[in-house]
Amino acid sequence: MVLAWIGIVVGVLIVIALIVKLMRTPSYAAVSFEQRCKKCGLKTNGLKCPKCDGKPSFGV
16 A cells, blocks of 8 residues: 555656646747758758768769
8 A cells, every 4th residue: 555655656746747847848849850951051851961971872
């Protein structure tokens, strides 16, 4: 029975912490990604930049 009460208290504390975090986070910051590469400025829509990836293309 004591373990159940401890579990309930821990669950309530986690929920309170998540609600506080949600209130402090700006609404536009919840889902964000870079539209352009930080190095060259090429539009990537959140994917890896093909120019700045650094892997050799082997002439292709």
